[in-house]
Every structure is written in structure tokens, then in C-alpha cells.
Amino acid sequence: MGSLIPFQDLNLYPDHASTGTSTTTVTLIPKIEPKPEPLDEPLHSPFEKQPFSPNPNPNFPQPNTPISDPNSNSVPNNSLTQCDNLSSDESNVYSEFYRISELFRTAFAKRLQRFGDVDVLDPDSRAIVPVSDENQLSTVVVSPRRKYNQRSSELVRVTDLGIEDQRYFRDIVRRTRMVYDSIRISSMTEDDKRRCLGPVRKTRGDLKAAALMRDCGLWLNRDKRIVGSIPGVHIGDVFFFRMELCVVGLHGQPQAGIDYVPASQSSNGEPIATSVIVSGGYEDDEDAGDVIVYTGHGGQDKNSRQCVHQKLEGGNLALERSMHYGIEVRVMRGFKYEGSASGKVYVYDGLYKIIDSWFDVGKSGFGVYKFKLIRMDNQLEMGSATLRFAENLRTRPLVARPVGYISLDISMKKENVPVFLYNDIDNDHEPVYYEYTSSIVFPPFVYQQVGSGTGCDCVLGCVDDCFCAMKNGGEFPYEHNGILLRGKPLIFECGPHCRCPPTCRNRVSQKGVRNRFEVFRSRETGWGVRSLDLIQAGSFICEYTGVVLTREQAQLFTMNGDSLVYPNRFAERWAEWGDLSQVFSDYMRPAYPSIPPLDFAMDVSRMRNVACYMSHSSTPNVLVQFVLYDHNSVSFPHLMLFAMENIPPLRELSLDYGVADEWTGKLPICN
Template identity: 55%
Template sequence: MASPTSSLDLNLLPSPKIEPKSEPRESNSYIGPIPQIPNPNSTPDLNSLCIVRFTDPNTPLLHLSPTATDEEALFLEFYRLAHLFMASYASSNSHPNPLASAPPPSSSLSSSPSLSPSSTLIISKKRKARSAEMVRVSSLGEQDQIYFRDLVRRTRITFESLRVLIIRDEAKGEGLGAFGKRSRADLKTAALMTDRGLWLNRDKRIIGSIPGIFVGDVYFFRMELCVIGLHGQVQAGIDYVPASRSSNGEPIATSIIVSGGYEDDDDGGDVLIYTGHGGRDRNLHKMCDAQKLEGGNLGLERSMRYGIEVRVIRGVKFDQSPTGRLYVYDGLYKVVDCWLDTGKSGFGVYKYKLLRIEGQEEMGSAILKMSLSLKINPLSVRKNGLFCNDISMGKETVPVSLYNDLDDDQDPLQFEYLARPIYPPDVQEKFNGEGNGGCECRTNCSDNCYCATLNGGEFAYGGSGVLLRGKPLIYECGIACQCPLSCPNRVSQKGLKHQLEVFRSNETGWGVRSLDLIRAGSFICEFSGIVLTKKQTELLSQAGESLVYPNRFPGRWAEWGDISDVFSDYLPPKYPYLPDLSFSIDVSKARNIACYLSHSCSPNVFLQFVLYDHYNVSYPHLMIFAMENIPPLRELSIDYGVVEEWVGKLTL
């Protein structure tokens, strides 16, 4: 007797019909092809990694159904305007400045100080609809994993960079007039990326794990889930391949979002009772009718019958999120049971029992809860091993803990902890060649103040202290400035904001992680030690001392804020000027937590040079920022630009 899967034809296409399972007010979408690959010669072939593969027929463009939500209609309107906006430039060859001559409905980010006045959007080819081909990725080599992780990270950086630029433009009352002020920046960003073809995993419907996406990854926007292909619906809690596009007429569910939107859900972590969609009043958020076994509901039942795993994303309340919510990818589950039940409201609801597949990384939502316990009472969670509450001994603004449950090594306790680097006396005295220097702002600095001029006419940070885009060098307001400590241009100089920990790792020796969630673009810590001149560096390097060389770090700061995939003439900032650096930092006897960062060629943090207490450009501070949203207890890694043996010498 043939197994159910042997007769299943997975040659399925997305349906125009959208049956939303109401969620707390966030949005999502589903249009756009995979981005262009920068280097085809080094790109792993996804086809060679798949064990299920079918044909991908052409499909018409998607349209909203009569049941579409307001946010779905809003996104489609953003998409329409973005499409008209970019199409208008395709035929606008007679104008030397396309953005300046664009009609009002197509106004854009032209006025943003982060963009060249003549910046133009890249015009995409004909939009490709979502594919019908369903695949499952069987295995990835180490280089393939790095490639896909970097691809996902690059897409997320583009998403966040565009979003903050849109917000900044609207705050100034400039640009994007057709989109309107105070509208959804995440929707606008998704619309612009859609027409450029920057959405991932649209050429294949991936069943199971998606390359480049890790269990525990966190997101602030539903739209971001769509852009990377983790969940493909604007508002619906069930993402599925509809029966209307299937050769055998059977839908298949691929992912669900669990966010407490239905009163009959029962979330036990590894065991989940999930309520199907439908039957709920969209405005009152109450059940008003019985659910039907169709659409996504039927897709989950078919996934159970054929043993197809489902991705589970949990939505939780989170005060530090821009949206007040956080989405956590918790891995793969199997649907093991399905039944019709009478819900708490008295209407019929379909319920599904899902079990988490064993052998995966720990659930991100569980790690979030554990990290809160560690912050409140660490000894209640850690019964064994070496634990020190604060190795900085009060020198940092936030305690730096130490934990080792693997062996008896206590190496980090043997060093003097330096919260700030110690500079040679002649370096500290230099203030831009003047006796004083700094701005004279009595309140928070504005775009035309002295420090803004030093930064090339724009500040590097947003209102929340998040880095807007990397620069060769950032001038923060310092001790010579008249502005208050609350000035938005004072960020990294204030020290730690997150509760960091040095921990013992089987893989990296000593490593660093945070008990807090770190938002992408946020300041983390500074490399600290004894700053040495070029001549001192040459002497101590011959003696084999542990030195950090600033000039060896690759310029990954240029990746943060890069929107070259959308704006054709975008160039990384070249100002403020930074000369070749010849100094080093001696960490052999005095150091701080940054010296325990592990090395990675696909890192989640990067180095940004900053000045604030002196203006000697030859000796900037080495500040560390987050390249992505980093979940609690995930190890921090940086690209030292050197072989790992050198890094091992630094931390041993």
C-alpha cells in the first residue's frame, strides 16, 4: 500500500484568496521574487540541497479578496504607489535629477540627508509571482550556511535601513508625499523592496527549515517575516499553499503564528493546541460563527495526514519593541491530531495538536523567559559552576557577570577590568587642533550645529540611540560640548546598556552573551585596554603580548545602513575622514568584556570608530554595535579580520 505522501502532488501555487486569522495589529505580505545574487560563482545551488522538487508554472499577479483586512489593502496601496513611483523613473530620461522632477504621487526619499540629491531607485524587471514549487532543504555545508545567513542578514539590514530613513524623512516633513505622513514605515519599506525583487524565498515554497534562519531569531515586524520568507501572510496566522492552485486540490500548511489571538489556544511550549482561523469578527475580535474545514484549516489537517512539518512563530508582548510586540521563531512542529470542538464562545472551532520535533535548538520564547529569571535571581537557575555577579566591580554602568559550568578556569578574574581605554597623555589633550572645541548647543543638538558639521551634516543616531548607518568615523558630542547628557548624539560614551556576561563555551573557549535582547544597530560595548603608539606596538608585538590591532578589523560598518540594492547610486559614507591607524591596544594585563568576543566570518556585531573625549582622528575609540537583532543568551561574534589563532591568543 502506497504511503499518503507518494500520491501527494506538491505542485502548488499561492491563491489570491486570503482568509485572515486575526492577530494583534501587525501586518504582513506575500509578493516579490528572490534578490539578485551578487556573486553567482560562489552561490550554493538550492536545487542541489532539496529532496522534494516540482515544476514552477507562471502565475498571474495576486489581488485582494473581498475578505481582505484593512492592513492588506493598505499594503497593496503602498505597493501600487511604489510600482508607479519606480515606473515613472524608467521613462524619465530627460531630467537630470529624477527625484527632483518626479510628480507628487511618486515622491521619495530624495530629501533624506543620508542620500545623494540625485539618488535614483533601481527599476526592477517584471514582477514575478510567488512560486508553486515546494522544496525541503535536506542539508547545508558550513560555507552554504554562512552564505544563506549573510543573505538573510543583508535583506534585514536593507529593510531596517529603509524603514528608519522613511521615519526620519516623515519626521522632517519631507519626502514620500504620496505615501502620507504618520503611515506605516514597515509597509512602505516592504512595498519598495517588493518592486525591486528583494524578498527572499519567493521562487520556491520551502517546507521545514529555511536556510539562513535560526531557531530563536527575533523580529519586531510581521512584514519582516514576509520579506525573508519565514511566514508569507499579511494578517493570517496560517500560511499555506491553497488547494485552488494544487493539481490534486489539497492545501498544505507551511507555518503558523501563535500570538494569543484566539481564546481557545493552549500553548504549552513543546505541546501546542492551536485554534484554526475563521469565524471571528474582525472588528470586535470575538467569535461570531463556526469555523469551516477549508483554506488554512484544511491545510493544517492535510499537513497532519502527510506528516509535513510546520514552522511555528510566537508573537509576544515586548515593551522594548518599536511595535510593542516581538516575534520569535521557535522551530518545527508536527501536527498530530485535529478535531472539531465547541469553543469557549459556543461556536464550533477546529483545534490542532502540534508537537515540537526533537533535536532542535531550544525554543527562543523559552530562552526569553529564562533570561528574565537570570536577571532577577541568577542563583535560582544556576545551581552549579563558577558564578561572579560583576567582574567589573562597579566600573561599568551595568554589572558584567561571569559563568563557567564546564571546568575550573577562572581566567577573566585574573585581569584588571578597564571600562575605558587609557590613552597616551598627548592624545587626550587634542581637541581638533584648538584649545576647546565642541558645540555650543544649550539643548539637544540640531542638524546645523558644530558637531553635525563634523559628522558630514548629519548625526549618526536616531532618537532611540540606534545607529542609522555606519561611517568611517563618528563624532559624538563630548566633554567640550555645551549640550546636555541627554543629547541624542551621546550614545556609546555612556557605557553599557545591556547586561552582558562572559561565559565558558565548548566551541569558543570564553565567549560573550547578553541577558537582554539587543536591537540591531544598538551600542554594545567598547574594546578597552592600554592604548599604544606605533613605536610601542612594534616593541610589544615582538615580545608576543596580546594586542588588538584596529586596522585589521574589516570595514563592516559600511554594511549597516547600506541601501544600494534599492538606490542605484548609493555609496557608503567617506566622511568624516579616518587615516590609516597604526596604534594598538594592549589587553595583556588590563581589559574589559570586549576582549572575550569570539571570531566569526559571519558575525552578528561590528566595529565602529568613534570620537568624543578627544578629536585626535589617529586614536579613535573601538565601539561595538549589533548587526542584527540578537536574542538573549546568543553568543556575540565579531570579524577580527585575522586568522582564529590570533584571536585565540587574545582571549587565552
């Protein structure tokens, strides 16, 4: 296993660290003022009812906010006064105090908490500031709430991760993100159902998913504050929502652009920054990729215009202290991206060192703090740079990469979009020698079971109680944008005998490929597949095609040494997508509709498609989902592939074949 190293004692300055002599430092208690990101929407919980509440979501307290203890001696809501030992004059005084306190809280508490001037224990409490236990009165009403573990202030660095350790942490991050996406998508689908019954308030699925996961203790990296890389998070990983960064522990602030350990929690009384988000929201920011001039927080009005001088406090002071101690920071870039679930995307670009800081006059004429960040060496290419390069490949492939393309469409227009073939390693052109088929080839007898009148009668589009919904267990497998809600043993899509239009929400995988793919040659994995588009988790990718053989035919092919693909050997990764057993104790794995054991093989020695070149992985980013739509033989389903996570452009796609070649880790057909 890797090593979890406690960070160096920050009470020792670098020039004294080697000798062990301490230097007296001045304890700085800065005013905590997060840097708001102008591109982000205000963080409001779907459960918010009180517009003036300092913490709008009672089930989702803000980070670093003290939480009331449900086991404390607070009086329940039905007991407003237990002051029998107080005189009537004293009771009147305290009643007047609570009335004034309530007026004050209503008018100012939300604003004060935003800038960190006060800590609010609970939105239902009558106190603005924390009160010591010995001074608390039993008349204070505190609603019972779950006591969350506050985020740790202990700085550690994770080092020396082996291959198995990396796979372990990657799998944890992947599963956590799947839970997040499943809850978010399901909550939006439930909103759509309620909206059909009448007007309802639209909820933020990203906030609801984060709140529910925090209730269940599923946020990662809360027990330690990690300096440097987060185990299981790779450079280039993309996120559609800020709250997802909090869930995986990459950046702990829902809105603030600087994540740091506050001075009040730091071991030496100084704030320490651990990560920043660069979104271009500050006019004085300069982003050259490997070099960033980052503008500090504060001094902006509600229209994101600089209106006062910035101060060296909070996140600004934390960045300065991280520079002083030589502590690297993680950098995420946020920008608008067409096709994103939120209209924006956040990409992790690696580690940067803060090498300089100064106070300067900004473009608006007000003083701002600036920090120069330099990207550290020996890291993978920045994810944001890869996104820009992939955009050029989609539009001008021969200009972006003049050398290496063998074909600009090996599908010969059989797919909706071209499939590129690229090899700048050797002279192998093998994929062009196969006949490309965009759909699996079944034996003729499979279609003999198709009968008339077996489809739905939905003319304008399928509804929740139609015939096809009932075949799927009473619910549709996809949401309105075609995202898979949760995996099942088998999915019934609307077929040729259904009256619904091609735009029906239950016709997803049968529409074919929508993303632009590239079959490429790699020194490490042989032939592989990558996308030129950003693929959202739960999206359909393509079908795994070939010629279906019965058991007898497969045995003959095996005797001749031909390589076959056996659908029954694919790992049941579909069960992981939408698995909410960690959130709901009564969750049951879908068992309907069920299918018998698949007793056929696929020959890809003559006819195949892009899916046949996907690599094998024990931690894949693609799953196999069995689907029926053009016939009713459950023994011969289509093998449809869906994304298990957000897949950035130019990242290799991988499947869990179940049984792989022991020498290469890939099926023989892909070598």
C-alpha cells in the first residue's frame, strides 16, 4: 500500500526545519472571505424554504460550519421555556433578547455568514454566535440534526502508490461518482414526473445528490486534508458540477475559488491553501496554461466588478502562506462547454507551485493581490489543453495531425458520424481489412418470434404506464436526454411494431453512434478506441457487433483457431450503474426483466465495428447493457455499451471482458 505522510510541521520555517529549531510566529486570525466564482450559480439547496436562512439546506450544512449536537441538552421544539427558576423580569428580558436576536438574524445573518464574520450553529437556533456550554440557557431551541464530522485540518501527502493501490483508489472514486450521477439523474426524473401532475418547484439535482451522499457519509477524503494529488483522481478528469468536486475531495468549497485550511483550524495559526479553481471570472487573471497569474479574492460587487481594494486575508493569505512553505496546490479550470450537463465543465489540470505574490493596481483601478503559479514538471498533459486539441481534431483532423491518419471513416458511412483510424506507431493497417457492420448479425430464426401487435400504442411518445414501460418493470430505463437511469438484466426499447415516433425517450441505443470515435495504435495496448467528444456518464456509446453463432457453430470455429467473443463472459457491470445500496438500505438489485444464460458466441473475424477494439480493464469506464428492440428472443439480445463515468476526449475506452488474454490483458481479437 502507499504511504500516508503527515505534512511537515508548519511552525518550523524551511530554513529551520533541518535543525529542528522553532521560530516564534505571530498568530494571524484573518477574516474568512471566500472567493466567489462569477460563472457559478448561487448555491441553494432544493430543500430551501426560508430565503433568509444562513444555511439554506438543513440536511446539508456548509463546510467548516459548526453543527449543533443532537445529543446536547437542548430543549425540543415543543418546550419553548423551562426557566422556572427565573423571575418574571428576567424572563421578559430574555424574551426581548430573543425577539431582537431573531430580527437581527433575519436581516443580517445570511450576509454575515457569507463573508465568514460569524458562525451559525443552526438555522433554527436563536443565537448568532457560538455560546459555550456553561453559558447556554435551556430556553434556546435547537432542532435535532445529524452531527457531521467536520472536515479535517490535518495536512497529509499520499505517496508511493503501487499499481494495485492506484486501481483500488480509482475504483473507489469511480463508484462514488456513479452514485452521485445516479442520484442526480433520478432526482431530475422524479421532478419531471411531478411536473406532469402540476406546477412544482424545480430542484437542483447536483445539490440534492451531494446532500444525500453527505447524509450517508459518502464524501471522500474528509478525514484527512490531502496536499498534492488525490488518490484515484487523474489529471484530465472532468466534472460537470462544482458539488462533485466536493464529493470526491478534490476541492472542498462549493462556491469559493480558493480551498484552504482556515487559520482557526491550522496547527500554527496560519491558513494554508490546497487547491484553486481558475474560471476567468476575475478581469486581472492571466492564464497561459503552464503559467497562471491568479487574482486573489474579495473586493467585487454583485456584478463581479472590482469596487474596493483587496486585503491579505482569508484565501489570499492562505495562498501567500502556501508559497512561503513551498506547498503545491491543485488547479481546476472551469469554463463553458457545449454539450455539458450543466453548460460548464471543470477539468483537473494537475499540481502548481506558487512562486511569487504581489499587490498591484488592477484594471478597475483598485488594489488586487496577484499570485504567479507554475505547473510542476513530469505530469500528464493538461486536461483543458486536451479538450481544446480534441475540438480541432473534430473539425480539422488533417490540420491538427498531418501525419498518422489511415482512414477518416472506416465505417464507410455506415455510422451516423465518421470513425477515424490513426496509427503513427508502425505500418499496421489491420482494421481496414474487416467489413464494418454497425449492428449485430443474428441468425434468421431469431426474427421468427417477432409478432404483430406487440408494441405500444403511444402516438406522441411513450408515457409512464404504456405497454413498453410495463415490459421494463413499470419504469423507463432512460431519462428524457437518453441517459441510462440504472442498469438492468435486460432493457426493452420500443420496436418496429410500436406506434411511438423515432424521438421517443425509449429509443436510445437503436439510433446508433452519436460521438466521433477514433481507432488508434498504442505501444502499450495495441489497438484501442478513444472519443473525440466529451462523453457524459450514462450515455450510449455504441453496439458491440459481430456475427452471432450458435453453440455448435462456435465449437467448429474454435477448432479452427478463430477468436470468438462470448457475451456471457462480460462482467455484470450494469449492476453497478444506479446501485444505491449505500444510500438506501432497502435498495434491491434489479432482477426483472430476466434472461436465461446466454448460449451463443460472436464471430468478429470477418465483420466487426469500433467496439471490437476496446481494451480490457478491471476498472473499466464502459459497461455492457443487454437490449432488445427489433425481436423478442430474450436469448439473443443486443450488446449495447454505455459510459460508466464522464469520459474526457482522447481517453481510451475500456471494457471488462471477464476473461482476458493472460499475456496482454486484452482479448486476442484486439491484438
